[in-house]
Amino acid sequence: MLPKLPIRVIIAVTSIVLICVVLNLLCRSPYSRDKELVDLLEPPVKSISNTIQRDAYTHDQSIYQVQNETLGFQEVYMISLPSRTDKRDAFAMQAALSGITYRQIDGVDGREVPGKALPHTMDQSAPVVGCWRAHLNVLQKMVNEKVATALIFEDDADWDVSFKQQLVQFARGSRYISQTAENDVPKSPYGDNWDILWLGHCGTWVLAEDKHRFFVIPDDPTVEPPQYRCNVVSPDMSYWEGQDGDNTTRIVFNSGGAVCTAGYAVSQQGARKILYHMSMVPFNNAIDWGYAELCKDKRYNFNCVSVFPQLIGVSRPTGNSSKWSDIGYGDESTRTVRSAHSQYLVYSTRLNIANLLEGRTVFDSQYPTLPRLDISDIGSASGHVEVLDGGG
Template sequence: MSALPARLTYILIGLLVSGVLLYASFRAPTPQEQDVLDFTDSFAPGQHRSQAGPAATAAAELDDESIARVQNETLGFQEIYMISLPLRTDKRDSFALQAAVSGMTYTQMDGVDGHSVPEKALPYTMNQSPNAVGCWRAHLDVIQKIVREKVSTALIFEDDADWDVSFKTQLVQFARGSRYILKTPAHDSPFSPYGDGWDMLWIGHCGTWVHPDDNGRFFVIPDDPTVEPPQLRRNVDTPDMSRWERGPNGDNQTRIVFSAEGGVCTAAYAISQQGARKALYHMSMEPYDSPIDWGFANLCKDKAYNFNCVSVFPQLVGVSRPTANTSKWSDIGYGDDANRGVESANAQHLVYSTRLNMANLLAGKTVFDSQYPDSTPPQLDIKDIGRAVGHIEVLDP
């Protein structure tokens, strides 16, 4: 046989492979992706929107298919890390199962015993308790790893973090809101599904507040079944929700996304490479004497090194409290453990908690239980739990 037929065979094979790849690149979205990408009715007019023109323009800027990445195994971030003391195997067990049923993968990072951190390794101004020092160092170890390994974006959980069963659907709405707050340009391929230019996304906290320099722009998510009832919220500080919760059209199930002046507690937050570098400098190389969360809060408040924070209230990530003696709940400590008693399980800041619904999830059910049956629907299907859709609101000055 001559060499020509063989070459023709290779050419034909190459053309066939190229054709398949070209088809795949232009294929229609799968049904799951279509659920995420179909934003035709996503930006319904808001009751409190002051100007339809700018809001409609901003809405168009958010119509970007890359937002589907928030539903992958790392929630649209390059990495997910979970911090846990090696001795707390109970918390590691719980988090592993919770992440598995939620379709998430993560890297486990060891927590730090503050007594093991030598004084010479602390900022010379630091005078915190060993528990606060351990928490500070554990978070900085993760942040140092992000800087060292050039991780572009990472989501950091503490080991008692919990979230609603509709977490991935909630994150789609949060990502749309974050893009608006960050003024991510229309039709660009953003740095992250959550937008361009962010240093920190504070999604799990025990209090947060709006930055006064940008207090007129909000992404508002009404009629959200996962919003904790106002009378049950326990937070250090909160945004003023009266605009959305009072009046004839008041809605106690509203969540907002906004530019944040700060927050308290670090159940979950995302940080970018640029944000990690700024945080490592501020909390390790400069004079410093605060717990880790107040270090982040100060960066957000002062916009030191142009630190850019986006937050959400009520929070998307809460804290799991298993049925146990309450001394089991925290490794930081809140009082005399000897005087603690056994209390029933709860999930702070959540309604349809993943951990509280673990038996339902493992049984393959799609209807889940509220931990507040007296003030929220006792049971809801997953489609109804994740039904909320947000819109832009520009408030009059």
């Protein structure tokens, strides 16, 4: 028979046991606590014939940093001419309703950029010079302030109401395309080996040297139907949208370039390369074509990741179409009044502001052939790796 222990001893032992239990709970890895939740959020990859599949960073929780207020980047910037208060109003509303914080950067009037400040051989119109300088001002700020990564918007940018859900899938694709090791926890949730991420553009193409590796997101209700697309150039989608395709597939890939700059991300290493090649040496091009040249020419060791159809579109508000662009394309006197729309998007945030203000979770498509959907369905797509036949 065990001797009867004093009350003080029993209390002391009990206290020690409780303390050990609490410390054990507190010291458990966050990974182990949330692993089951991550498993539920990320469905298994699909089996696709004629491809090779593998799990793409399903269990790395850092990927969900893309859903924070800076979308997984250190900074978010928005470039806007001070005179375009209309665009600043609209962007502020979109960002607030999407849970995005950003820093506003003044655009540049190209007429105020002196010739001596231009790269040797540069011969562009004043609006093109102003656009080039405004974007380089952001990159200069990144380099000076040692900003690791930044997302750069123009003031007419728009995005789908499921933007943060879309970015989780894009980040999975970016990690794969930039060859981030699956077991690594990268510094950026998008991977660590990229210079530019083309999230918003008006046309993009696949890097010729890497035309077999893709991250594919099928059954995505936010994919703009082919008949409405107005891209300058686009990847060959026939493999996914051919006779057996359903026209709702988005792909992430190693990019040979893109055009237009509604929204894109740059890393610190990318910002330094751009400042050198597009300001400090002879250069004569618009900002987007300069980026594209860096992407396609392997001499620059500039790594670009694109998505198509794009995730960031361009808002076109109701009114005379002359208000759409500050670059000044076309004859201003021939512009006409047009109704509001957003290029490249389906469930536009800008076009759904009234629904967002009312706290609704069902949103309108801007296309008559596509239905109103709940946010849970709009952001439901999940991707997987595909290596097409002939790939390494």
